[in-house]
Amino acid sequence: MFDAVLIGLTQVFSWPAIGYLGFGIFLGVWLGALPGIGGVTGLILLLPFTHTMEPVSAFALMLGMFAVTTTSDTIASVMLGIPGTVASQATILDGYPLAQMGQANRALGAAYTCSAIGGVIGAVVLMFSLPVIKPILTLFSTPEFFMLSLLGICMVGSLSGSSVTKGLVIGAVGMMLGTIGEETFNAEARYYFGIEYMLNTPPLVAVVLGLFAIPELLELATKNTSISRVPNDQSRGGGMLQGIRDAIANWWLVIKGSVLGVYIGMLPGLGASIVDWAAYGMAVQTTKGENKFGRGDIRGVIAPESANNAQRGGALIPTLTFGIPGDFAMSILLGAMLIQGLRPGVEMLTTKLDITFAMIWTLIVANIASAILLMILGRQVAKAIFVDGHLLVPVVILFVFMGSWLGNQSMGDLILMWIMGAVGLFMKRSGWPRPPLIIALVLGPNMENALVLSNRVYGTLGWIDRTPSLVIGVIIVLTIGVTALGLVRTRRTPLTTNNSLDGKLSIEGAERNPLIGIALALFFLALFVTAGILAIDFHPTNRQYPIATSAVGVALLTIIIVKEAAAARAERRAFASYAEAWRAALDKAGxxxxxxxxxxxxxxxxxxxxxxxxxxxxxxxxxxxxxxxxxxxxxxxxxxxxxxxxxxxxxxxxxxxxxxxxxxxxxxxxxx
Amino acid sequence: MKLVKSLALAAVAVSLLPTATAGAAEFYAGKKITCVVPYSPGGGTDSFFRVVVPHLARLIPGKPDVIINNMSGAGGLKANNYASNEMPNNGSEMLCAPWLSIAQLTKRKGVRFDYSKMRVVGGESAINTAIINKDVLVGGDRTTIGKGKQPLVVAGLSPSSTLDLRQRLGLDVLGVKYKYVPGYRGSAKQIPAFLSGEVSLLGLNYGTYVSVMKSPLVDQGPGMLWVDYPNIGADGGASANAVLKNQGVPALDEVHMKMHGKPPSGQHWEAYKVLDNLSSMGLSVWLPAGTPDAAFNALKAGWEALPNDAAFKAAHEKAFGKAVNFVNYKGALTAQNAVATVKPDMVKFFQDYIAQGEK
Structure with a gap:
């Protein structure tokens, strides 16, 4: 095995593989930095060029590019508050407020350091997991995938800011969105309305870009400021070195995030879209001391950025050893392997072990090289936060439009992006947290599919006493307990700090506007009621999940509407009429x-x-x-x-x- | 006189032949063709066409650039609908896709395509088989299916998929009791379920078996190849696939013979025969109606040259571990016309059978 390790290393550093690796890193840095493009698009772009290459060169190019997109995607997340790729969504929660405080360099320095460490940890775990992975993978069957998705959904609580009830409702909206289309056990199209586009589950990228990018672009367009709310000469404590020091000081969080990333990567169906949220949730739940999460806490950057690079190595484990592609990107890599004549499984662990190690070395080299490269470029990149917002909006709109279009290459993608943009704007301006929608949209379809399959194979809930399911069940209970404790702790801590910028920062779920909030609640209520009624006509198996989700949504919304109505009435007293109060609320929210x-x-x-x-x-x-x-x-x-x-x-x-x-x-x- | 006529006709034919070829060559010289694949990159269909495309580009007269556009969505319906209704018919695009004849025949929701109005260029014939958990059998004897210590649970994609219909019809032909669970889409769901013993039968084509499933499920797992789903000839007789036969995998009709002492018959067998006819092309290439003959002829020439091209054969063998098994234009046209010959009562049978799979 040691021979294979050395041969793999030599192969990566031989010409032309090293040249392809360098090009892959360069391309990956670029693709990751542009919102809405990312590693998957890069893989699709490169796939046709690899046909005539030797396997090591082909994977140096593809993996070199793919590994580093989760390093450079931090740029858009921190600088614009728009996820560079789906793997850096959670980074915006604290990275963007840091940039608004003039500390973009600090956030980027911490992110690059964690990305490099996380990426290397992912590759090392991959190296040591190869011989022992089978028992772990065979432990997980469909019921366990249901339980794992449920565990992920439980993260909604810790991603909901100060309003868990609203977070749960938004989670239910995400789950409901995930029921659109024919991803059902019998390919029955739900909520189809005769529109071809509605045969698919809404593509994640269009939803993410609409929900997060449009409201942030609006801030830049209407407030006519740069991203940083402080002038360049007044920004303090935001250097790249400070970021590196932050990462080192939080070494335990880096390791925890990386290990979590590897394991999420290993488990099929979870993948890159969820890894950063899970790591962020873990950081919120387990970090002690002053809680500034969502308001520019560097730990909110460190955890997701460690995890999303480590996830790449984790995802390769089942792909190489069992041909199980953990996510879409791994499917493309698997396709590339087939074209190269490589068979996942025994061959990759025996006769082609050197190629497997060459892939691992590629991950290690790419992660370190990209972090160094981005640190060198970082100072120049971070200057963008002081650029006039009006100059940034057009270029970002270009990427938002084209990034959304990449989903299904349909006008439906652009319309969806626009709808989510409008909804995201109302949510942001009335204190409804947006992250739970994403996490539920990703996990919801997996969860339903796994539940339906488990019930059909083992009988309804006949799988509940399986040991692995029980273990995950215990972890779920502990997660809910920790989240509840965290909430109690947060309520005792005032939301605002002494930071004079608090009112100017984008803090998820912090804005209060009961009249707009109640309008949005009524909109969601109408959505749930309609969806629930329409679901009655579905196949009995296919209607259970949307009806249950709808019922939960309606129940939670009732609580919210009662609370918001009281707050709205209190607000109304300051005005002569509701019409005047409504106008004032709209003005307040801009x-x-x-x-x-x-x-x-x-x-x-x-x-x-x-x-x-x-x-x-x-x-x-x-x-x-x-x-x-x-x-x-x-x-x-x-x-x-x-x-x-x-x-x-x-x-x-x-x-x-x-x-x-x-x-x-x-x-x-x-x-x- | 007859001889003169024949010579004259031959002369006309010969004079036309270079013209047609020249026309085809001129048509694509310096042009680009987009191969519209209805699924995401990385899957079986995409991988197949990614192996095909560089060689096809070389073999089409005029050597055009051929690129792949993955138009995924709606289980392949989106690209098929596009090809049938919106694709430009100037030869700049072609549909490279699994033949969804059953979806059209049973009027699946969302179908707007009509193969009878499109121009088929050619196809690829798949070898269909299944992997079974050895514990479903007794002592590895394939005729003891369902009698082993492990229950027979079939992992399906969806009740209307050709792959699932073939598995179910095969088991029903044999009269075996089984539990059918659709919804296992993709190897990420199928492999863990099979390895953990949750499901025990998995239908697939031989290319997928060699390239993805063999190592985890057979070499490292509890599986073995179960049966060869034979092709049905024009005379209605079943013919085994040599690739599987050489590995000692019996054809479905042979297993039936051993189990019941007579050849298969009855409604399920008749439906199997129709299904085989409707899936005689696994993957296929189509052009929209009204595509110029010059474009059609050039593509046809390229497609028909592929199976004899050494470089392509090597690339195909490397990727899928088996020889090329192409359907030429004539065969593809026969397959295309077969859809119209299916009787209404058989269509009704398939609709009911699909509905039964949903219960």
Whole structure:
């Protein structure tokens, strides 16, 4: 085995593999930094080029790229409050407030350090797990996957900020969204309405980008400020070295996050979309001392960033040893292995062990190299937080539109992104936490599928006494207990700190606006009631889960509406009428400009349908810079032209993404 | 006179032949074709076409660029609907997909495609088999299926999938009792369930068996190849697949003969025969109606050259561990026309059978 370790190392450092690895790292850093692109897109992009390569070179290129996207994705999460990839969603909760305090460099320094350590831990665990993995994997069967999903859903409590009830409702909304489409045991299409797009579960990227990116872009557009709420010369304590020191000081959290990342990566169906939330939840639940989570706590960056890089190594374990792809990215790697003539399983542990170790070395080298590279570039990158927000909005809109489109390459993706953007705006401005929706959307379909299969194989709840399920059940009870204790502790601690910036920061679930909150609650209530009624017509097996979710949602919403109504009445007393109070509430939340911005996005979506994305996005950039940004038409025109060229060269000519056929061409008879 | 006529006809044919080829070559010279695959990258269908595409690009007259576009969604319906209704018919795009004939025949929700209105170019014939947990049998004897210490639980994808229909019909032909559990989509769900003993029978094609399932489930796990689902010839007779026969895996009709002492018959067997006809192409290539003949001929020429191309054969063997088993245009056209010949009572049978699988 030691020979194979050395041969693998030599192969990675031989030409041309090392060249491909370098290129992969460079590409991965770039792809990870652009919101909505990420490692999966990179793998799809590279796959055709690997056919004629030797296996070590092919995987140096693919894994080198893939491993580092979870390092560079921190940039968008910290700098823009928009997840760079699905693996860095949780980083925004504390990373963005740190950037707003002028400490982006500190957050990035900590994130890069943890990413490198997490990535190496993931690779090392992969190395040592290879011979002993079978008993662990065979322990888990469908009931255990249900229990693990349930455990993940329990994290909702610790991701809900100060309102667990609202967090649970949003979790139920996410679960309900996950029931759309035909991912049922018998491929019955639920909530289909004759719309082809509704045959699929809503794609995660469009939901994430809509929910998080649109409200943050609105902040930049309407408040007309840079990301940092403090000027460059007044930012203190935010250096890259401070971040590295933070990571080292929290070494135990780094290790805990990494180990959690490896194990989540190992278990099929959980994957990258959930790993950062789980690590964040773990940090919130287990960290002692002053609790500043959600308000710029560096530990809220350290935990998810350690976990998401470690997850890559973990996910490779079942892929290489059993051909079990833990997530979508691993499916692509598995496909690449097949094309290379590599068979997962015994072969990768015996005759091809050197290639397996070459993959492990690739992960180690890529994680360290990318962290060093990003630290060198970091100072320049972090300057973006002091750039005028109006200059950032157009370029981010481009990535949000194109990132959403990558989901199903359908107008439905853009419409979904827009709807989630509008909902996200209302949620943010009235203190409804958004993370539970994502966690429930990812885990909900898995959980339902595992429950249905378990009940059909073992009989209804006939699996409950299986030992592994019982063990996870105990962990669930402990998690709920720790969350409850944490809540009690949080309630005793005032929400705001002495930080004078608290009112200016984006703190998840912290804003209060009962009138808007009650409107949103009524909207969700209508959604649950309608969904519950429609579910009655589904196949008996397929209706249980949506009806149960709907019932829970309605019950929780009743509590919220009663509470919000009391708060709304108290608010109303300060005004002559409800109409006046409502207007004041909208003003307080800045909804006038907010809705105007949402309307602009709607026009851009409509434009994409009418004239195609390239022209619509370029047109948006031009109009936005002239009208919102008050820039000269010449500057706006050059910016729009660069945007158009980028879409043309990167998304069209390089990635070969099919674009929306402009409807206007149909109208004038120009073909499909 | 006859000789003169024949010579004249031959001369016309010969004079036309280079023209047609030249037309086909000219058509794609310097052009790009998009191969629309209805599933995500990394899966079986995607991997197959990723092996095919570089070689097809080389073999199509005019040597166009061929790229893959993964248009996943709605279990493959989205891309099929697109190809049938919206795909440009100028030869710039083609559908590279599993043949969803059953979905069209049984009017599955969301189907807007109609293969009869499209132009089939060719296909690939899959070898269908299944992996069984040895403990379902007694002493490894395949005729003792269901009598072992492990219950027979079939892991399915969905009741309307061809793979599941074949498994169920096969077991019903044999008269074996089993529990059918659909919903195990993808190897990430199937492999842990099989290894832990939760399910005991898994239908798959031979390519997937060699490339993904053999090592974890057979070499390291409790599985063995169960049966060869034979192809049905034009005369209605079953013919075993040589690849499986060489490994000692019996065909379904042979197992029936050993179990019951007579060849299979009855409604389930008749349905099996129809299903085999409707799935004689595993994967297939289609063009939308109205595609110019020059484009069609060029693609057909490229597809039909593939099975004899040494480089492609080597790449296919490397990836899927088996020889190429292609369906040429003629065979594909026969398969396409077979859909229209299915009688209404058989369609009703399939609809009811699918509904039964949902219970």
């Amino acid at each position: 909804m006038g400009l907010g809705l105007r911005f949402v309307l602009w996005i709607a026009v851009a979506v409509f434009g994409a349908w009418l004239i195609g994305q390239k022209l619509a996005i370029a047109g948006f950039i031009l109009a936005y810079l002239c009208i919102w940004g008050k820039r000269s038409p010449r500057f706006a025109l050059i910016y729009a032209a660069v945007g158009y060229l980028f879409i043309e060269l990167f998304y069209d000519r390089t990635m070969h993404i099919p674009f929306q056929h402009p409807y206007i061409l149909k109208l004038i008879g120009g073909g499909a």
